[in-house]
Amino acid sequence: MTLNNTKVQDAERVAQIEEEQAQEARDNVPKIEEANRLEQEKNEAINRLNLTAQKAFIDSLPIRDDTEVAKLISIEYKTNLTDAKKAINTYPNKYEIQGHDVPSMIKQMRQYRRKLKGEDRETMTKSIENVIYAYTDYLDKCIDNIYWIRKYKVPLKKIGYDETSLRKLNSITDEDTRRDLIDKLCKIWEFDLNSKKKAHSKERVVLTKNITKIKKEFNSIVKKRNKPYSTKEDLKKQILKIVCDTPGISSRQIHETLPYNLHKKSTPHIIAKMAKDQDIINIDGSHYKINDDIKKNIWAYTAAFIDSDGYITMDKNNNPRVGLVATGTRGKAFMIGMQKSLGCGRLHLDQKSPQDTRPVNRLNFYSQEDISKLLTKCRPHFKLKGNNADVLLELIRMKKSHKKQDWYKGRCDELFKLMKYYNHSDNTRFDWSKYDIDIENISKLENNSKTSIMDDLDGLAKA
Numbered sequence: 001m002t003l004n005n006t007k008v009q010d011a012e013r014v015a016q017i018e019e020e021q022a023q024e025a026r027d028n029v030p031k032i033e034e035a036n037r038l039e040q041e042k043n044e045a046i047n048r049l050n051l052t053a054q055k056a057f058i059d060s061l062p063i064r065d066d067t068e069v070a071k072l073i074s075i076e077y078k079t080n081l082t083d084a085k086k087a088i089n090t091y092p093n094k095y096e097i098q099g100h101d102v103p104s105m106i107k108q109m110r111q112y113r114r115k116l117k118g119e120d121r122e123t124m125t126k127s128i129e130n131v132i133y134a135y136t137d138y139l140d141k142c143i144d145n146i147y148w149i150r151k152y153k154v155p156l157k158k159i160g161y162d163e164t165s166l167r168k169l170n171s172i173t174d175e176d177t178r179r180d181l182i183d184k185l186c187k188i189w190e191f192d193l194n195s196k197k198k199a200h201s202k203e204r205v206v207l208t209k210n211i212t213k214i215k216k217e218f219n220s221i222v223k224k225r226n227k228p229y230s231t232k233e234d235l236k237k238q239i240l241k242i243v244c245d246t247p248g249i250s251s252r253q254i255h256e257t258l259p260y261n262l263h264k265k266s267t268p269h270i271i272a273k274m275a276k277d278q279d280i281i282n283i284d285g286s287h288y289k290i291n292d293d294i295k296k297n298i299w300a301y302t303a304a305f306i307d308s309d310g311y312i313t314m315d316k317n318n319n320p321r322v323g324l325v326a327t328g329t330r331g332k333a334f335m336i337g338m339q340k341s342l343g344c345g346r347l348h349l350d351q352k353s354p355q356d357t358r359p360v361n362r363l364n365f366y367s368q369e370d371i372s373k374l375l376t377k378c379r380p381h382f383k384l385k386g387n388n389a390d391v392l393l394e395l396i397r398m399k400k401s402h403k404k405q406d407w408y409k410g411r412c413d414e415l416f417k418l419m420k421y422y423n424h425s426d427n428t429r430f431d432w433s434k435y436d437i438d439i440e441n442i443s444k445l446e447n448n449s450k451t452s453i454m455d456d457l458d459g460l461a462k463a
Contacts, residue, residue: 054087058147063182065175069147082293090145091170095138095163099260102135103162142166148178155189159215168222177221184218235262236274240289243275247330248286251275279340281333288333290341298341302374303381305338312375312388314419318399318412320392322365322374327358335361344370368396387422391415397454405457407450414445421445 057076061069066088074084097105106128113124139161144150146169161169172178191207191214198204235258242254249257251268254275258266272282281288294301302324306312310324324345326334332349339345348362365371375389382389395415398408417437424430425439432439 055147058088059151063148063175063179065178066173068175088147091167092138092141092145094167095135096259096261099263101163102131102138106131106135139163139166142170146170149182149185152182152185152189155185155192158188158192158211159185159218165219165222172222181218181221184214184221187214188218231262231265232274235266235271236278238262239271239274240278240280243280243287243289244291247288247333250285250287254287279337281336283329283333283336286329286333288330288337290334290337295341299377300381302338302342303378304383306378307382307384310385311423312385312392312419313423314392314395314416316416318395318416319366320368320371320396322371322392324363326361327353328361332359332361335363339363342374344374368399372396385422388419391419391422394449394451398450402450402454402457405450407453411448411450414448418442418445 054073054077058069058073061072064072066085069088070081070084073079073087074081077084095102100108109124109128109131113121113128116124142163143153143156143166146166149156149169169181172181188211191211195204195207195211198207238258239254242257243249246253246257251272254271255263255266255268275282275287279289281290305324306322309326311322313321315321324335324338326332335347335349339347344367345363345365348364350359350361353360365374371392375393379386379389379393395412398405398411402408417435420435420437421439421442
């Protein structure tokens with residue numbers, strides 16, 4: 001009995017301690033929540049300060065095109081160019097209500113108000129006013145997000161604008177057009193200030209006419225440089241954006257994702273045709289698109305891809321070989337897109353992987369001319385395989401013009417050994433003796449380059 005009583009007492013004591021701990025934890029919950037709230041407020045305040053400082057820095061910059069501004073931001077805040085571009089490309093999405101733009105929605109609401117009376121009419125009037133206030137606030141935010149023109153909001157408002165004209169302004173990226181438009185805004189601002197000092201005088205009439213003339217010139221530039229999009233162009237833009245945001249999406253899914261006004265004017269079949277016109281790759285009904293930023297610097301991206309998921313080598317017959325490798329459906333689409341962008345290479349798609357997992361897709365380069373062009377363009381951008389590229393470039397040059405030199409065969413053997421070394425130097429178990437490679441004296445092979453000799457021979461041939 002005594003033993004049982006002891007066990008009961010111990011169990012009660014454990015339960016009491018656990019209850020006290022649970023109560024202490026419950027008492028600490030408000031404190032933890034308060035600490036988390038304060039930490040969140042602190043982080044939000046820091047983010048606001050950073051955004052304010054960044055905005056002030058951007059406003060202090062001279063008028064430049066987007067690329068130059070992004071470079072300056074990247075240097076100032078030590079960030080990459082992609083993040084810097086995001087900092088200046090913050091224009092809000094189109095303001096729509098169930099697929100309808102706001103002006104047409106307000107028009108419909110006003111037409112419906114004519115049928116109402118009494119309190120219902122007053123309620124509808126307040127609803128229309130609320131929509132107008134919200135839309136006005138949205139237009140102000142649109143101006144604030146066009147970084148190069150927001151400092152000139154006052155004269156811009158005097159010109160008069162709507163959502164379409166602001167979207168056109170935002171799409172102007174070249175420095176010369178921006179400077180021309182800002183120059184006209186400054187003149188409008190100056191003439192307007194002077195006209196207020198010349199009440200009821202001939203000078204004011206002249207200034208008013210000048211303002212009207214410059215407004216027309218301003219609008220003419222915007223209209224000339226940015227023609228409004230047709231429904232077809234709008235649909236193409238939406239398809240491109242959806243595919244870039246959601247790789248692997250089908251035509252039917254794109255159709256279901258479209259805004260109402262474009263959804264009712266299209267079909268999955270139309271979408272598939274438009275996607276093909278925009279170089280969107282279709283793999284078994286799934287759509288993929290290589291980012292345009294990649295195409296702008298395709299050689300840098302190709303070099304990075306070869307560094308990580310590609311190879312540079314030569315076979316036992318001293319033939320140069322370069323290849324890119326990717327797996328799965330998305331990798332297949334990427335390989336097809338890379339071949340189109342580079343304009344060379346041979347595709348090997350849906351190959352069985354050694355592990356019998358996802359299919360392997362390759363873009364291989366066999367032609368000496370293609371490999372020479374590829375490696376020459378990519379060479380400044382290599383981080384890991386620069387030495388491999390140098391070996392093949394020297395080899396191709398030898399094979400092209402210096403096969404009859406007495407040092408040709410010996411140097412080919414040396415380049416083969418160098419390539420093996422560069423490809424397997426991080427493999428501690430690699431059998432170097434199999435290829436008669438002395439890794440202690442690899443620098444002798446590197447220093448025996450025939451590039452300078454070939455330069456001299458080519459110079460003599462030209463002379």
